[in-house]
Amino acid sequence: MLRLDGAGRAFGRRLVFSGLDLEVPPGIRLLLTGGNGTGKTTLLRCLAGTLALSTGRATIAGWPAGSPAARLLVGVALAPEQTLSGRLSGHDNLMLVARMRLPSRKATAAVAQVEEEFAIDEYARLPAQRCSAGMRARISVARALLGDPPVLLFDEPGRSLDAGTRALFWAALDRRPGLTCVLASHLDEDRARCDRTLAMPVAR
Numbered sequence: 001m002l003r004l005d006g007a008g009r010a011f012g013r014r015l016v017f018s019g020l021d022l023e024v025p026p027g028i029r030l031l032l033t034g035g036n037g038t039g040k041t042t043l044l045r046c047l048a049g050t051l052a053l054s055t056g057r058a059t060i061a062g063w064p065a066g067s068p069a070a071r072l073l074v075g076v077a078l079a080p081e082q083t084l085s086g087r088l089s090g091h092d093n094l095m096l097v098a099r100m101r102l103p104s105r106k107a108t109a110a111v112a113q114v115e116e117e118f119a120i121d122e123y124a125r126l127p128a129q130r131c132s133a134g135m136r137a138r139i140s141v142a143r144a145l146l147g148d149p150p151v152l153l154f155d156e157p158g159r160s161l162d163a164g165t166r167a168l169f170w171a172a173l174d175r176r177p178g179l180t181c182v183l184a185s186h187l188d189e190d191r192a193r194c195d196r197t198l199a200m201p202v203a204r
């Protein structure tokens with residue numbers, strides 16, 4: 001479902017990773033681990049298509065990462081505390097994305113479902129800029145699920161979430177068993193929730 005062939009990314013002269021080959025079959029959850037600065041976020045951005053690889057190739061179901069066809073297949077929550085529109089309410093942030101992915105009646109139902117799954121209902125009408133980091137992270141993570149994309153990319157989804165909400169997050173993924181998921185995390189507890197682990201190599 002998701003493939004890297006000889007993938008590499010540099011920033012100027014700084015090589016973050018190189019020669020990375022990876023295949024993530026459908027339905028598999030892959031955990032990205034590694035110390036600070038080893039390139040987990042960079043790799044996720046390359047898979048999401050918001051950053052180009054310097055070398056090699058990344059594909060989603062055979063489509064080049066970042067192409068319109070690949071983007072349709074991918075739900076993303078990278079920097080989940082920071083990616084909402086601050087003036088809009090959580091609900092409207094969710095509706096904005098739902099309306100891009102679904103016809104209007106289905107969009108309303110999909111937003112209601114994720115608001116319930118992540119217990120967002122209580123503060124969904126508050127402007128996002130008045131929400132706490134954890135509240136914003138909940139909304140961003142829930143937003144990635146809208147429209148049921150078959151591939152999900154998460155960067156430290158549990159970083160700002162309390163234990164109860166982390167449980168809600170995993171329960172939401174468990175309810176969607178066919179998903180292919182790549183998730184970066186520093187939390188030991190996430191290891192048991194994933195099928196495979198890729199430890200990012202320290203760049204030389």
Ligand SMILES: Nc1ncnc2c1ncn2[C@@H]1O[C@H](COP(=O)(O)OP(=O)(O)OP(=O)(O)O)[C@@H](O)[C@H]1O
Nearest residue numbers: 011014016034035036037038039040041042043200
């Ligand atoms: N836009 C950028 N310009 C220059 N260098 C960058 C940029 N983004 C990331 N880097 C560098 O790439 C390297 C990898 O960063 P990245 O954020 O991918 O690491 P990470 O594994 O996600 O780290 P952390 O665990 O701290 O979140 C770091 O050395 C970082 O300084």
